[in-house]
Amino acid sequence: MSQVESTGELLMNAAKGLRRSYARVLAEWDVTLGQGRALRVVSTTPGVRISSVADVLGIAPRSATEVIDGLEARGLVSRAADPHDRRATSVLPTQEGLRVHRLIAEARERATVEYLSRLVPEDHEELRRLLGLLVHDGA
Structure with a gap:
């Protein structure tokens, strides 16, 4: 295995590992990873269309509709x-949605800090x- 492949793995x-940590955090609110991501989009862009949610999440519009339904x-x-x-239809966060989004964001930050605590x-x-560098320059 080459060093590049090893680095990729x-x-x-x-x-x-970080995704598993996030899934545990989201489970506290009975929210899936996809729902958590969609809630973040809707909470930070109130009035967003479902097609835009799909674009941001990189999923099909029908899948975004199902996530929003949940x-x-x-x-x-x-x-x-x-x-x-x-x-067209816009999606807006409810007050409860904004509250849950804030709590999830705080819990995700704690999970990230914990995950990286070995460094x-x-x-x-x-x-x-x-x-x-990879995210901003290599997109």
């Missing part, structure tokens, strides 16, 4: 007619710098 496994059933989001296009501060900063 390490990166994927680290991401999977959030709506839980009382975390609501739908409203788009004020600029009556044929000394210098290594953590270096990891952040390197990942920033």
